[in-house]
Amino acid sequence: MTDWVKPLPLPDNVSAPYWAAAREGRLLVQECPQCGNRQWYPRALCARCAAEPEWLECTGRGVVYTYCVIRQMGTAGFRDEVPYVVAMVELDEGPRVMGNVIGVDIAEVHIGLAVEAAFIAVADDIGIPQWRPLSDH
């Protein structure tokens, strides 16, 4: 397991399955059985129609929708890692998720870059989804 000194999520009754799935290398979003809306982050209702959402396991592939390069950040855990990329990734399944794009020269990150999820195990019940350039499939 990675020694994670950055902030950790505090799993609750809605988010716990999300973080636990990521611990197993699976990326979940929610899908509404009533209206078909897909959403991230997980919520206790469908944000479109208020029905009870269900989990949808994703391929873990998407493209960078937008990003920034953080060059100044005071919080421990991040301070020593600048510069790093924070991105919104648009999944093949539709929703956008946040994450760092890792394992790539920052100069090569661009909007439209194809990426795939990479999961970092940080606790017994928590994995953190991250993103790296899509390898050839």
Add this chain to the structure above:
Amino acid sequence: MIVGIGLSDYPRAPHLDAVQHHVLAARRAIADAGIAKSDLDGYVSAGGAGGMLDDAITMAEYLRIDHRYIDSTMTGGSSFEFHVQHLAAAIRDGQCDTALVTYGSDRLSATGRGLGTGGFTQPKQGVAGPAQYEAPYGNTLVGAYAMHAMRHMHEFGTTSEQLAEIAVGVREFASLNPLAIYRDLITVDDVLASRMVADPLHKLDCCAVTDGGGAFIMTTADRARDLPNAPVYVLGAAGAQTHWNISQQTDFSTSAAAVAGPRAMQYAGIGVDDVDLLMLYDSFTITVLMLLEGLGFAPRGEGGPWVQEGHLRRGGRFPMNTDGGGLSSCHPGMRGMFLITEAVRQLRGHAGVVQVPDCKVAVCAGSGGYLSAIGVAVLSSEAPS
């Protein structure tokens, strides 16, 4: 209508804490309005200092305001435009007659220059609620705006030079404000040469961090008639929200200004051509660009070339942030208060060397969060027709 304004001390005021900024601004606004404190029967504060230090109920107690109407709406920096919207309705409905809105922050003296790059959380702290989905990734406040700028550049070809023009124009006004924290004139090249904080935003694309406070007083037309200042009319106000946490922004190349702006101007019965002064939230240069497009001053995607035409400059068609803005004069954390106070100063004709000639209509547009909650107030020196 708005009948009184007051500012506390800025940009550096180590002698004041957040509450005292509220108080000093309130005293100056009461004096400016020419009312007695006992006339106040409505009170509004967005708080913001944390720890219930300056929340509406705490401040109403400290100031001893016997209110019939209280509002603690907190939408970040745009709170005060939402307050104008709420108070206009409350006063029209007779919920209160004379209301005070105050704001105060000792951000610079208390915490220094690091606004927006300290991260949202402390390490090893379990993060609950929606923020848990973002906290592990180390985004910053500046980064959230940078993600908007990156997408806007991608979709429309907007350039760093175009964004820099906004900072240059605001700095020119700041150079004419003896109290502004940054007064030396700058060029586009200066902005581009300043270090990157979060690509594509440079240091000079980012607002100042200051101390400061402000207050304004709204009342009925009946009461305004007997007061010393010419009243400033609220022609229309509206707000809208797309998200709060940055990951939930629905479209990073536009904002809720595209909803709130047209709505506020429709209520006001005005169009873009009727506007004399723009007071736009300039937390970052990209904030201004996206507000301009949402409000309809520039077509969507064309804000970059539009600002390069100089419309926002001193002497331009739509002078913007004549006090020197958040970019160069005063930004204690929630700047929306100063959009209102500076607009009132201009509409009264009291703005001295930066007075906009024949200034009759001002549009104030606040951005709260990360271009999340946008509040727009249309103010005028003339009664609505």
